[in-house]
Amino acid sequence: MPVQTIEIIDSHTAGEPTRVVLGGFPSLNGTSVAELLSDFRSNHDQLRTGILCEPRGFPAMVGALLCEPDKPDSEAGIVFFNNGGYLGMCGHGTIGVVKTLEYLGRLNSKQVKLDTVAGTVTARINDDGSVSVQNVESYRHRKDVEVEVAGEGSFRGDVAWGGNWFFLVRDYTGPIGMGHLKGLTRISGLILQALDAQGVTGADGTVIDHVELFSDSDMADSKNFVLCPGGEYDRSPCGTGTSAKLACLAADGVLPEGASWTQESVTGSVFEASYTNSGIGVVPTITGSAYITAESKLVFADDDPFVYGIR
Numbered sequence: 193m194p195v196q197t198i199e200i201i202d203s204h205t206a207g208e209p210t211r212v213v214l215g216g217f218p219s220l221n222g223t224s225v226a227e228l229l230s231d232f233r234s235n236h237d238q239l240r241t242g243i244l245c246e247p248r249g250f251p252a253m254v255g256a257l258l259c260e261p262d263k264p265d266s267e268a269g270i271v272f273f274n275n276g277g278y279l280g281m282c283g284h285g286t287i288g289v290v291k292t293l294e295y296l297g298r299l300n301s302k303q304v305k306l307d308t309v310a311g312t313v314t315a316r317i318n319d320d321g322s323v324s325v326q327n328v329e330s331y332r333h334r335k336d337v338e339v340e341v342a343g344e345g346s347f348r349g350d351v352a353w354g355g356n357w358f359f360l361v362r363d364y365t366g367p368i369g370m371g372h373l374k375g376l377t378r379i380s381g382l383i384l385q386a387l388d389a390q391g392v393t394g395a396d397g398t399v400i401d402h403v404e405l406f407s408d409s410d411m412a413d414s415k416n417f418v419l420c421p422g423g424e425y426d427r428s429p430c431g432t433g434t435s436a437k438l439a440c441l442a443a444d445g446v447l448p449e450g451a452s453w454t455q456e457s458v459t460g461s462v463f464e465a466s467y468t469n470s471g472i473g474v475v476p477t478i479t480g481s482a483y484i485t486a487e488s489k490l491v492f493a494d495d496d497p498f499v500y501g502i503r
C-alpha cells in the first residue's frame with residue numbers, strides 16, 4: 193500500500209483557517225510563483241482537494257504552498273489555493289503563513305517580503321503578536337454597477353481589486369450574522385452568477401470570484417460577509433476584501449489616507465486597516481492575529497477511495 197505524506201501546519205486568522213504545506217509536495221516546474229501555480233494546477237490539482245477537502249480538511253480551508261520566491265530579497269513564494277481553485281493573494285493566509293514561519297523559528301527578522309501571484313507583499317510581526325500585511329496595490333475598477341438577480345431584484349455595487357476581484361454590494365439591507373449564513377451564502381452566490389451572466393468582470397475581462405455584503409457594526413466601522421470562490425464564506429473579514437473596500441472608500445473620498453478602518457467579519461472577528469495613496473489606487477495595510485492550531489502529516493494511501501478528497 194504505497195503512501196504519500198505531506199507535512200502541514202494549520203492556523204486560523206480571525207477564525208479563517210490556513211493550511212501551510214511545508215514538505216512532501218511533488219516538486220513543481222517553473223521559475224516564478226505564477227509558473228509554479230500553473231504546474232500545480234495542470235499536473236497536481238488532485239492534491240489541492242486531497243489536502244483541503246474532507247476527510248483530511250474541510251471546504252473552508254485555504255492552502256498555502258511555500259515555494260521559491262520570485263525576488264532575491266523575498267523570504268518565500270506562496271501559492272494560495274482553496275476548495276474551488278487558486279487565489280492570486282490571500283490576506284488572512286499571509287498572516288497565517290507569517291505566524292507559521294515564526295512558530296517554526298524560520299524568521300530572522302520581524303519583517304518579511306513574500307511573493308504571491310498578485311505581487312510582493314510585506315508582512316511585519318507587531319509587538320503584540322499581531323501581523324500587519326502591506327498588500328498589493330488595490331483599486332476600484334467600476335463604480336455603482338447594477339446587476340439583476342432573477343427573483344431577487346437588482347443590486348448595485350462596485351468592482352474592485354484587492355489581490356482578488358470583488359463585487360462590493362452597496363445596497364444590501366439584510367442582517368449580517370451567524371444566524372443568517374444560509375441566506376447570505378445564497379444571495380451572494382446568485383449575485384456572483386448574475387455578474388458572470390451579465391458580463392460584469394474585473395479588468396481585462398477577469399472573472400469576479402468574491403462577493404462582499406456589508407452592514408453596520410456595533411464594534412467596528414463596518415461588518416461584512418464575504419463569499420469566496422468554491423462557495424464557502426470567509427470566517428475572517430477577508431484581507432483582500434478589506435483592501436478592495438479601502439480602495440472604494442478612498443475613491444469615494446470618505447476615508448483619508450492614513451486613517452484607521454476597522455472591518456468586522458460575520459463571525460465577529462476584526463481586522464484593522466489603513467492605506468497610503470498610490471498610482472491608480474491605494475496600498476492597504478491590514479492587521480490581524482493568527483493562532484497555530486495543528487502540526488501534522490497528511491497521509492495519502494493509494495487504496496483510499498477518498499485519497500483526493502470528497503469533491
Ligand code: PYC
Binds near residue numbers: 208284431432433
Ligand atoms: O483574507 O484575502 C483573504 C481571503 C481570501 C479568501 C479567503 N480569505
